[in-house]
Amino acid sequence: MQNSNSGCSSSQVIPSEMLTDEYIDFRQYLSSVEITAIEHEVAAMENREAAGIEALKIVQEHRGWISDDSLLAIAQCLNISSAQLEGVATFYNLIYRQKVGHYVIHLCDSISCHLTGYEEVLHTIKAHLGIGYGQTTTDGEFTLLSNACLGNCDKSPAMMINKKHYHSLTAESVIAIINGLRQNVEQNYDR
Amino acid sequence: MTDNSWLEAAVAQALTKPLTHLVNLEQPLDFNGYVRAGGYMGATKAVKEFSQKEVLAIVSESGLKGRGGAGFPTGMKWSCVPALQEKPPAHVNTEQGNSYLICNGDEMEPGTFKDRYLLEGVPHQLIEAMIIASYTISANKAFIFLRGEYHVAAQRLQKAIDEAYENNWLGAKVQGTDYQLDLYLHTSAGRYICGEETALINALEGKRAIPRAKPPFPQVSGLFGKPTVVNNVETLSNLPHILKHGSEWFKTLSPHSDPGTKIYAACGQVKNPGLWELPMGVTIRELLYVHAGGMKDGLQLKGLLPGGASTDFLTAKHLDTPMDFDSIAKAGSRLGTGGLIVLGDQHCPVAMVLNLLSFFAQESCGWCTPCRDGTAWAVEILTRIEAGSGTEADLSQLDELCDFMWLGKTYCALAPGAVEPLKSAMRYFKTDFDQHIKQGCCSYKKVVQNQLGASHE
Numbered sequence: 263m264q265n266s267n268s269g270c271s272s273s274q275v276i277p278s279e280m281l282t283d284e285y286i287d288f289r290q291y292l293s294s295v296e297i298t299a300i301e302h303e304v305a306a307m308e309n310r311e312a313a314g315i316e317a318l319k320i321v322q323e324h325r326g327w328i329s330d331d332s333l334l335a336i337a338q339c340l341n342i343s344s345a346q347l348e349g350v351a352t353f354y355n356l357i358y359r360q361k362v363g364h365y366v367i368h369l370c371d372s373i374s375c376h377l378t379g380y381e382e383v384l385h386t387i388k389a390h391l392g393i394g395y396g397q398t399t400t401d402g403e404f405t406l407l408s409n410a411c412l413g414n415c416d417k418s419p420a421m422m423i424n425k426k427h428y429h430s431l432t433a434e435s436v437i438a439i440i441n442g443l444r445q446n447v448e449q450n451y452d453r
Numbered sequence: 454m455t456d457n458s459w460l461e462a463a464v465a466q467a468l469t470k471p472l473t474h475l476v477n478l479e480q481p482l483d484f485n486g487y488v489r490a491g492g493y494m495g496a497t498k499a500v501k502e503f504s505q506k507e508v509l510a511i512v513s514e515s516g517l518k519g520r521g522g523a524g525f526p527t528g529m530k531w532s533c534v535p536a537l538q539e540k541p542p543a544h545v546n547t548e549q550g551n552s553y554l555i556c557n558g559d560e561m562e563p564g565t566f567k568d569r570y571l572l573e574g575v576p577h578q579l580i581e582a583m584i585i586a587s588y589t590i591s592a593n594k595a596f597i598f599l600r601g602e603y604h605v606a607a608q609r610l611q612k613a614i615d616e617a618y619e620n621n622w623l624g625a626k627v628q629g630t631d632y633q634l635d636l637y638l639h640t641s642a643g644r645y646i647c648g649e650e651t652a653l654i655n656a657l658e659g660k661r662a663i664p665r666a667k668p669p670f671p672q673v674s675g676l677f678g679k680p681t682v683v684n685n686v687e688t689l690s691n692l693p694h695i696l697k698h699g700s701e702w703f704k705t706l707s708p709h710s711d712p713g714t715k716i717y718a719a720c721g722q723v724k725n726p727g728l729w730e731l732p733m734g735v736t737i738r739e740l741l742y743v744h745a746g747g748m749k750d751g752l753q754l755k756g757l758l759p760g761g762a763s764t765d766f767l768t769a770k771h772l773d774t775p776m777d778f779d780s781i782a783k784a785g786s787r788l789g790t791g792g793l794i795v796l797g798d799q800h801c802p803v804a805m806v807l808n809l810l811s812f813f814a815q816e817s818c819g820w821c822t823p824c825r826d827g828t829a830w831a832v833e834i835l836t837r838i839e840a841g842s843g844t845e846a847d848l849s850q851l852d853e854l855c856d857f858m859w860l861g862k863t864y865c866a867l868a869p870g871a872v873e874p875l876k877s878a879m880r881y882f883k884t885d886f887d888q889h890i891k892q893g894c895c896s897y898k899k900v901v902q903n904q905l906g907a908s909h910e
Contacts, residue, residue: 306637307659308677314659315642319601340659349661353818355643356601368602372563373762373794374720376808410645410812411563411762412602415720415792416727425604 288335296321300339310340314350318357327358355409363398363405365443368422372411380419386433390440403444464490468702471694472687472714473730476574481609484616487577493622495693499585500630508589509537512692515700516712521557521648521685522761522789524711524778533672534680536591552680554587554595555657556689559641559648561600563762563812564794567716567728568686572599572606575690576613580636582689584622585696587634590682594635598653601642610638645816649865650683651675652818663820664865687716710734710777717776718792719745722752722800728792734780738772740793752797756881760789762809763870765877785877801897802882803889806875807835813871824868827858831875838886841893848886851879 289297303316317336322328328336328351337344351357358366369375369384387406391399398405414420417429421436428439459477466474475482475490482490499508513528534552535541556579560568571579579597587595599607614636617623625633644662646652651665654676675681691713695703704712710733717740718728724746731744737759741747748754756766759776765786767774774784781788796805814828831854837843855876858868879886888896 306635309659312657312659315656316639319640319642342659350659353644353661354601354641357642371808372812373758373805373808374564374726376805377721377794377796377800409602409643410561410816411565413560413566413569413600415564415566415794416718418720418726422602427602427605 286331286334286338288338291331291335292321292339293324296324297339300336304340311342311346314340314342314347315354315357318347318351322357326364327361329361333359355407361398363403365403365423366405366407367440368407368409368412370410370412370414370418370420370422371408374411374415375419378418380431382433383419383421383431383436386436387440390437404440460486460490467491467694468698469706470714470730471698471706472571472578472690472716473574475578476570478570478574481574481576481613484577484613484620487575487581491697492577492693493581495696496581496584496588496622497628498696500588500627500632505537505589505591508585508696511700512589512695515691515695515703517688517691517695517703518711518778519685520687520691520715520790522562522763522787524788527684527688530672530684531586531590531682533670534590534682535673536680537589552590552592552682553676554583554590554592555650555653555676555681555683556583556595556597556686557648557650557653557683558597558599558603558606558686559653560603560686561645561648561816562790562792563809564720564758565718565761565790565792566720567718567790567792569603569606570716570728571686571690572603573609576606576609577617578690578693579610579686580613580617580622582692583636584617584627584634585692586682586684586689587636588627588632590680592682593633595637596657596676597636597638598647598657599638599640600647601640603640607638607640614638644818645812646818646865646867649867652865653683654681661818663818666864707733707777710775711779715776715791717744718790719795720792721757721795722749722797723747723793723795724749734775734777736773736775737767737793740776741772741795745793745795748795748797752799755796755798755800755802756878757796758789758794758874759786760791760793762794762812763787763866763873764789765873766881767877768881787873799897801839801895802878802885803835803839803895804897806878807832807839809874810835810871813867817867821864821868823858823862824864824871827854827868828871830854831858831871838889839895841889841895843890845890848879848890851875855879 299320300317303313304310307313321332334344337347388394391404393399393406395406395408412420412422414429419431420429463474509531517527518524583595623634623636627634641647647656647662649664652662656662671681706713713733714730715733716728716730720726729744754769756768758764759767759781767786771784774780778788810831814832817824817828819825834847834851855872858872860869
């Protein structure tokens with residue numbers, strides 16, 4: 263993005279402030295822990311670009327989501343254009359390009375869960391939290407997203423909250439799970 | 454791990470259930486436990502007793518076919534790697550280390566969960582298998598491409614990789630030989646298309662995961678432009694046992710069908726969903742009524758997908774079809790991943806197909822038009838039909854879409870995979886489609902309403 267000339271005719275010189283607007287010094291922006299982890303992944307690959315997904319996941323792990331500034335910083339760190347990295351970041355379900363809650367509920371909506379009644383679980387979650395797909399509760403605790411088949415088809419309906427899978431869901435059990443997490447919120451975010 | 458009785462019982466099944474006999478989902482065997490149970494013997498034989506071409510010959514002779522869905526013979530796939538060819542093309546570098554092995558662990562086919570079972574339950578088996586495969590294709594570097602949602606598998610695989618390094622099964626001079634292998638775990642971030650092997654390669658290179666045009670095939674020009682073999686988790690997991698017990702033994706596992714065992718599964722509206730390692734070629738009837746316990750109470754079989762979401766529907770008249778590649782193909786479908794998705798007679802087949810097509814529309818990578826527009830268009834039409842506002846013209850439009858999205862018109866098999874359940878559903882459940890259009894409603898809705906209260910006791 264920093265060297266893009268989109269919208270300008272090619273003969274025009276791009277004013278330098280337009281370039282610096284989108285420039286972020288990744289060494290200032292990313293923490294040393296993040297940079298070390300990214301460099302560890304880069305070392306395993308043939309070029310810096312190949313560590314894109316890993317780098318996005320590392321920064322997301324620390325910050326909860328990938329903001330525009332994070333995207334620019336990672337792109338800089340990997341020496342690729344931010345447009346290219348954006349193409350990768352927005353391609354994936356588990357890279358969040360918007361702020362999400364502490365707990366991200368990924369409810370499986372694929373075929374086995376469909377045949378065993380995930381819709382009822384979905385309605386329950388929506389009613390209980392007062393949010394729809396893509397939304398976050400006002401207290402910033404829960405975000406609801408759909409997910410393609412989670413591979414728990416023998417114990418469907420299933421969902422994943424952060425890194426934990428839950429299965430054999432019912433309207434009752436899903437409320438108990440959410441309430442349990444809400445109670446734990448102060449002590450342990452269990453990412 | 455101290456429970457020796459479990460291990461003794463498990464090892465007793467080594468020759469009949471090679472893939473799953475050591476699976477322990479609670480606490481998988483660590484390196485020492487796996488070795489005590491006979492692990493790493495296949496890899497020892499491969500790297501110490503055989504040349505690359507000898508291992509290739511054994512695997513080819515075993516008749517092992519890919520378990521990821523396409524059923525391509527593994528030995529033949531490997532033999533396309535320039536280093537293993539009798540007369541490799543002059544311009545190709547066949548030096549040791551100029552190729553890659555990738556394990557495809559991006560299991561995202563709806564209704565499929567067999568690889569998760571192996572990854573979480575016996576991670577060292579996969580590491581051993583990848584050592585054998587990497588050695589054979591002269592790869593010094595290998596990757597496990599794991600779907601991002603499999604967090605437990607990721608943790609256990611990384612631990613197994615670390616243990617393999619500590620015990621000199623990975624790194625420089627593997628077991629004192631001149632062979633070197635580095636193995637990396639890549640966890641993806643949730644996208645079905647990454648299971649397509651060329652999209653997977655793009656994803657590993659840090660690019661957007663869209664499929665590549667073929668040829669060139671990955672065995673010639675794959676990851677970073679080098680010869681690359683991509684094999685499925687279950688396919689690879691057979692290798693230690695084929696090396697250990699021989700290709701003849703492998704063929705005796707299923708004398709009347711494709712060689713070896715298969716991890717079959719059943720989910721949906723059956724009594725006991727689950728998975729079972731069985732000789733290749735058991736009938737659908739045995740799988741459904743013996744292993745999965747039959748239909749859920751009160752339901753009759755309406756139809757089933759034999760191997761994941763992207764296979765054609767089969768019905769009760771196909772129950773005696775053996776679950777192997779050729780027999781299922783003759784019945785008009787595909788073995789795919791070998792996991793039944795079972796539909797009962799009180800659930801709307803149009804709603805089921807709409808769910809399947811919604812998945813494909815969402816997961817289409819958008820690279821080629823027939824898939825990007827075709828799947829979304831089909832969802833729009835099916836939504837209309839399911840809601841009772843469809844017309845006869847919608848049915849012929851769906852027929853046309855099935856043609857637009859078929860093989861040869863797209864970069865990869867995603868759109869043709871979406872066509873398979875759609876087209877077959879329109880054939881087998883035509884009366885249901887017609888009912889929706891003629892009566893302007895779904896006749897199953899009442900049944901569902903009545904069942905809602907009792908469905909989760």
